[in-house]
Amino acid sequence: AQSVTQLGSHVSVSEGALVLLRCNYSSSVPPYLFWYVQYPNQGLQLLLKYTSAATLVKGINGFEAEFKKSETSFHLTKPSAHMSDAAEYFCAVSGSGYSSASKIIFGSGTRLSIRP
Amino acid sequence: DAGVTQSPTHLIKTRGQQVTLRCSPKSGHDTVSWYQQALGQGPQFIFQYYEEEERQRGNFPDRFSGHQFPNYSSELNVNALLLGDSALYLCASSLAGMNTEAFFGQGTRLTVV
Numbered sequence: 001a002q003s004v005t006q007l008g009s010h011v012s013v014s015e016g017a018l019v020l021l022r023c024n025y026s027s028s029v030p031p032y033l034f035w036y037v038q039y040p041n042q043g044l045q046l047l048l049k050y051t052s053a054a055t056l057v058k059g060i061n062g063f064e065a066e067f068k069k070s071e072t073s074f075h076l077t078k079p080s081a082h083m084s085d086a087a088e089y090f091c092a093v094s095g096s097g098y099s100s101a102s103k104i105i106f107g108s109g110t111r112l113s114i115r116p
Numbered sequence: 117d118a119g120v121t122q123s124p125t126h127l128i129k130t131r132g133q134q135v136t137l138r139c140s141p142k143s144g145h146d147t148v149s150w151y152q153q154a155l156g157q158g159p160q161f162i163f164q165y166y167e168e169e170e171r172q173r174g175n176f177p178d179r180f181s182g183h184q185f186p187n188y189s190s191e192l193n194v195n196a197l198l199l200g201d202s203a204l205y206l207c208a209s210s211l212a213g214m215n216t217e218a219f220f221g222q223g224t225r226l227t228v229v
Contacts, residue, residue, distance in 0.1 A: 042222055
């Protein structure tokens with residue numbers, strides 16, 4: 001079964017610093033990988049999606065992620081953190097091969113804090 | 117476009133009771149999925165409805181059931197509520213197909229006392 005593991009339940013960076021949130025997926029190559037963001041008391045918003053078209057995926061709000069098969073990783077980065085980036089971030093994989101929106105399996109989440 | 121709307125936003129129930137949560141999908145979407153997000157955890161897939169039928173199901177007991185209506189809206193029903201059912205319940209809608217995006221509602225916060 002597909003699964004993802006997020007390394008670090010809490011990451012704190014200074015405003016303007018690099019953001020790096022780590023995610024590893026299970027060994028079988030997944031059809032779709034995602035990063036979602038969740039602001040307090042809100043639902044989930046898709047940041048970006050990997051669909052095997054390109055290993056470097058650019059998303060919204062300046063985020064990007066690189067798919068590395070050799071490391072089974074899909075880490076999320078942003079060159080310069082902004083206060084508004086403070087939120088919970090989830091790495092996820094589609095557990096069904098027939099649709100990218102089916103049976104999404106989420107990691108346990110990483111809370112990102114931004115220091116002024 | 118109102119996006120995915122869920123009702124109610126908050127709900128308090130007593131152990132043993134039954135609850136119904138509602139979801140209206142984003143305009144043009146025909147598939148609805150439900151997720152349970154316990155405090156401090158990632159969402160867990162409950163089930164997905166398409167063409168008014170349950171197409172996929174996660175590891176949830178039969179106390180969790182659902183329905184999809186002809187207008188694609190959906191309900192999640194939970195019977196015999198347990199304290200452990202307290203969670204944020206998220207609805208996601210999508211358009212059937214391979215490379216689509218799931219759009220999430222803001223969720224219903226269920227508290228079982």
